[in-house]
Amino acid sequence: MDLHVTLDRAAGRLAGQLADELRAAVRDGRLSPGDRLPSSRDLAGDLEVSRGVVVTAYEQLVAEGFILSRQGDGTRVAPFPAVRAPEPTSEAHRRALRFAAGTDAGPADPPGIVYDLRPGKPDLASFPRERWTAAVRDVLRELPHSALNYPDPAGVPALRTALAGHLARVRAAVTDPDEIVITAGVAQMLAVVPRILIEEGHRVLAVEDPLGHHQIPMIRATGVEMAGVPVDEEGIDVGALARTGARAVLVTPAHQFPTGVVLSPRRRAALVEWARAVDALIIEDDYDGEFRYDRDPVGCLQGLAPERVVLAGSVSKALSPALRLGWAVAPPWLAVRLRAARALHDLGSSVLDQHVLAHLIAGGDHARHLRLMRRKYRARRDAFVAALRARLPAVRIHGVSAGLHAYAELPEACEETRVVTRAAELGVAIEGVTPMRVRHPGPPAIVVGYARLTEHRLTEAVGLLASAIETA
């Protein structure tokens, strides 16, 4: 038997090397189940190593179960082959396979795309890399050792305190650090809160229709039933919401996604009255509430009815979605539940990132970064809207001057999917509103993220987009 074992004498750890080689031989089939191995004396002779090296390697593989050593039977490869386990045939598995095939595999742009105008992503080139590194250094110089232990699953106190102040100042939220739970982005809040609602006897979660299409599979996976409620120029239709019978609703009051509408004062009042009348929970997804360009942002709904609203936000638009850092400002009972959910699921978010963000907020860097980004995004929005109005006067831009995306209603004759496909062929990635609809149809529209391109490139992209719309 030729085992093709090669040892690097200069590297040391000869017994370890020999064990590695024999494991590899079993794994790639040079050694088969049941095969008898040479005696330690013979193998030591062949390899020109001391017998102790072979004995140690054999002992290691016996301990691991790769080989068996029996009195009178010598040393053999363990008698079971590595067989491939059958794939599950369940519906859950088929769903996961479809999901895997359909999801964005990560940061890569779609092939052929020159102008990525898909919504939901901030300008990644503006991430404050040097300030972040400096803050890591400062934090790691000051942090007591005990802070490197398992954290409070609700988040480190320094961040919850910093956020309480930040959200009171910037979003007029009613905040107490004890009622803030740090989450892995708004996503985790969205995965957890419906499950808590189900435990509390809910079956239905009302959502705005249309809504962010990445949220649809996340909500469905919780097991809650979604009831789509139409959105008009005042925001969600609270009368229609009441008729669903739901006692929980997910809304984007500051800047509806995708339509860009701000919830009107009348509807805000009606929504809170509805929540109080039917003992409901309002989930306020404040995904881009820090970016309003034409005036001070409208304070969050949570500030109006903190006992009825869980305010969810994140740094995904302000800094980067790669940090996976967000928060939920919850009524006391729900804060307890969210904390328990993290304690039972993942024990909390990365402590270093939390301290770094707390440091940036407390030191004023975060507010400065937000001011810088507001100026940058405002200029980009203005350039995009101006170019679109000039080139495509028939396209109606909806919503207020806010956020990182614009919602543009296409002329009725346009076929939305053809516009999206044709734009992609010309190198411009955008999204249509149709995949964002739950139930209620509506006019064709596109959703365009302008945050990542300079004014000049946005104008170029609008030129191509115009061609796509004109030919579609």
Added chain:
Amino acid sequence: MDLHVTLDRAAGRLAGQLADELRAAVRDGRLSPGDRLPSSRDLAGDLEVSRGVVVTAYEQLVAEGFILSRQGDGTRVAPFPAVRAPEPTSEAHRRALRFAAGTDAGPADPPGIVYDLRPGKPDLASFPRERWTAAVRDVLRELPHSALNYPDPAGVPALRTALAGHLARVRAAVTDPDEIVITAGVAQMLAVVPRILIEEGHRVLAVEDPLGHHQIPMIRATGVEMAGVPVDEEGIDVGALARTGARAVLVTPAHQFPTGVVLSPRRRAALVEWARAVDALIIEDDYDGEFRYDRDPVGCLQGLAPERVVLAGSVSKALSPALRLGWAVAPPWLAVRLRAARALHDLGSSVLDQHVLAHLIAGGDHARHLRLMRRKYRARRDAFVAALRARLPAVRIHGVSAGLHAYAELPEACEETRVVTRAAELGVAIEGVTPMRVRHPGPPAIVVGYARLTEHRLTEAVGLLASAIETA
């Protein structure tokens, strides 16, 4: 009406300040629902500001829903009071409250504790702070902007590649980066895999009895039923496992927690044969597999039967649990499911931390750190065991020289809870094995983590521990 409004003229943003003051007045009850506010002209006169300031502030509060402005009715505080929502009375809520009351609130030591010998925590003072900061700087200098986008929920490729090599070298695992899913510690794997098993028709998860007691509520929360299987001096009793009827088991083969036993070669073979015979999944919690002091660590079980085993590990013992970074090396079908679970739950772990860890592994820093910590922990274990043998010859120390804790069986006459309580009174925190048992009783024992104290302080602590045992 005296609104007690104070404005800081030097600070600018007068309308914003006035809105903040009026919101505060509504919140703290100085303004009640339905109260009529002064006209903008009167309030501007009282405050000695331009009328435009008051108009803007009122508009802001109208937009937010705090006040209503109606033709002929002036401006009034919105007619709904901030009422406290009722607390849920569900069993789920009572459970969460009990859980909140019972959980470790974070990094603080229990009061009065001078020697913290609770198991499961590494030496936090050894965290490589400067290397971490330097790696953050290097990573943020090199990372393309696109890497700051939403990540692949299964983990960044650089880390999965680095881990594949590391786990092959250090744990003799069979690894392919595509079959590694990054998790928020072993905890998240433990929260997710039982839920996947339930989707696949499982009802029962077998566990070692005793096992880590922090894992018990996490597993129960998944809805799976736990079947405790006794552990003896060869590890889990595979015959008893087969009799549970379970087709999934959670094991700690390298160093059973808490008993410290290594799964014997015979039992390894029997466990794999059982898994193949009944189409079962083995969950290998390799929580401290990198720390073996008397010989090379036994390779992981996953290396023997990769199609049947999901290998879960983390940096919680090697670096810090505060990073919340771990991994699962899974059979292909399960890797798909784990990735989907992250995509539907939290969209992945912090990308910067992942790249930093990848950088430390790829550059050899991580291996160097592990070697340093092995030497340090070995010295601490030796000192602890020597002191215990000298002071308390009646106490039997179980298990191999590995990991960060020791399992010490007390004389039969000892009452375990009294020993734990008495030790705490003397300033020494340890844990008893009883809360770690699922079903099978056994002799009294204590579980002692020696990783965080120097040899000198360990010897002092053993002195106090001896007093506690002698008086209990």
